[in-house]
Amino acid sequence: MRSSPVPAQRPPLPSDDKRWRIVNGTMRRHGYARDALIETLHTVQQSFGYLDKDSLRFVATSLRVPLSQAYGVATFYHFFTLKPLGKHTCLVCLGTACYIKGAEQLEAQAEERLGIHAGETTPDANVSLLTARCLGSCSVAPVIVFDGDLAGNINAEQMQERLDQWVDHDVR
């Protein structure tokens, strides 16, 4: 006769917020396996918009991985952020192909237009400026991801136009 597995101790949900149930659902679907870490962090990011200390701790404890590993994953992949993002996001690819095609100038242009540095969000929480290393679309470099939509062969005018739309015409 096979003995049933002993249920592991799981931490309680951090709060009543029902988004934690969605996060927990992802882990449950994967049998709380350690290799569900990235997918679970994706769910947290989608549900909450970013990964904070509490969520990383909750996921790490639930999946029995070291907190340092969860932090490592969260900081390694460009699609995770540890801070709340603005209403809009502008992600500049600074991989080699994009760099050669002028991505650095586009980044500088965005920094000037928004008045922030890469990695920051405007004080009114309207736009976050992010950078990444190769998004896998080098053939259309330079690549920018505006609000999650990848745009290739971006030039300075297109960049300006897009940022102007967000900065000047956004009705909040």
Ligand code: FES
């Ligand atoms: S370097 Fe930018 S998409 Fe590859």
